[in-house]
Amino acid sequence: MKKWVLCLMILVLLGFGVTKFKASMARTPQDETQPLEINEPYNADSSAAGAEEGLTIDVTKEMVYQGDLLLVNKDHPVPKGLHPDSEAVSLIRNAELIDGFGVLDNKVLLSPQMAERFTAMVKAAGKEGINHFLISSGYRDEQKQDELYRQMGSKLALPAGYSEHNLGLSLDIGSSQAEMNSAPEGQWLKKNAWKYGFILRYPDDKTAITGIQFEPWHFRYVGLPHSAIIQENGFVLEQYMDYLKEQQSVSLKVQGQKYHVFYYPVSKDRTLQVPVQGQYEISGNNMDGVIVTVRE
Numbered sequence: 001m002k003k004w005v006l007c008l009m010i011l012v013l014l015g016f017g018v019t020k021f022k023a024s025m026a027r028t029p030q031d032e033t034q035p036l037e038i039n040e041p042y043n044a045d046s047s048a049a050g051a052e053e054g055l056t057i058d059v060t061k062e063m064v065y066q067g068d069l070l071l072v073n074k075d076h077p078v079p080k081g082l083h084p085d086s087e088a089v090s091l092i093r094n095a096e097l098i099d100g101f102g103v104l105d106n107k108v109l110l111s112p113q114m115a116e117r118f119t120a121m122v123k124a125a126g127k128e129g130i131n132h133f134l135i136s137s138g139y140r141d142e143q144k145q146d147e148l149y150r151q152m153g154s155k156l157a158l159p160a161g162y163s164e165h166n167l168g169l170s171l172d173i174g175s176s177q178a179e180m181n182s183a184p185e186g187q188w189l190k191k192n193a194w195k196y197g198f199i200l201r202y203p204d205d206k207t208a209i210t211g212i213q214f215e216p217w218h219f220r221y222v223g224l225p226h227s228a229i230i231q232e233n234g235f236v237l238e239q240y241m242d243y244l245k246e247q248q249s250v251s252l253k254v255q256g257q258k259y260h261v262f263y264y265p266v267s268k269d270r271t272l273q274v275p276v277q278g279q280y281e282i283s284g285n286n287m288d289g290v291i292v293t294v295r296e
């Protein structure tokens with residue numbers, strides 16, 4: 001009899017949990033605020049079997065070299081054999097992707113997903129009267145990077161495979177009105193880009209860490225809540241990766257949304273036990289581990 005009551009209670013609780021989960025999904029704002037790209041949504045049904053706390057995630061060694069948080073710099077090249085942005089297309093030849101900004105020429109390549117992320121950001125700026133954005137570079141394949149390196153030299157360009165542009169997650173953004181550092185577009189991005197998952201990748205006071213001169217035009221997508229933590233602490237990506245390794249887990253609320261971020265070392269295929277539940281996405285750090293981001 002007691003067992004029966006317990007079973008009923010568990011069923012009721014599980015049912016309640018699922019309803020609550022669905023309700024919170026339905027509330028997700030679909031406006032210009034940056035939605036998280038969820039690669040593998042948490043499967044609510046799987047918890048019914050084991051009724052375990054948290055998430056169990058199988059990861060492979062290759063996952064260290066995939067995702068939005070890959071660190072690429074002079075010490076960590078774009079992983080070999082990875083074609084991160086095979087989806088990139090010429091924006092000018094796909095004009096439906098251009099919405100509220102200019103594009104330098106037909107050689108500017110971007111994936112539709114990145115174009116969408118950028119559009120969400122410039123639309124928000126547009127509402128504040130900042131609307132002279134111009135993309136001068138997006139995804140570059142290694143051949144293009146090699147050309148650039150030969151033309152510009154090692155002081156102004158990086159060799160093929162060592163530039164973030166080869167990842168497809170970076171953009172050079174200018175203003176058609178003024179030099180980016182003084183232009184309203186540059187000022188606005190510096191203050192607000194994080195809300196849309198972007199970071200200023202090479203700030204003027206971090207050249208010793210990044211090894212790259214100040215580039216007020218170069219923005220990198222890392223996604224929320226990472227961009228928020230980076231902005232709040234004044235980190236660059238190198239420092240953020242160190243910070244995550246040190247902390248191992250960080251919980252925070254950004255614009256009303258609760259997030260948990262975990263770092264796990266990965267040297268071979270393994271199974272992760274993540275102590276919280278929710279929707280998650282996973283990215284490698286391009287060095288020695290993965291970062292699991294759970295959205296509650």
Ligand SMILES: [Zn+2]
Nearest residue numbers: 170171172218
């Ligand atoms: Zn750049």
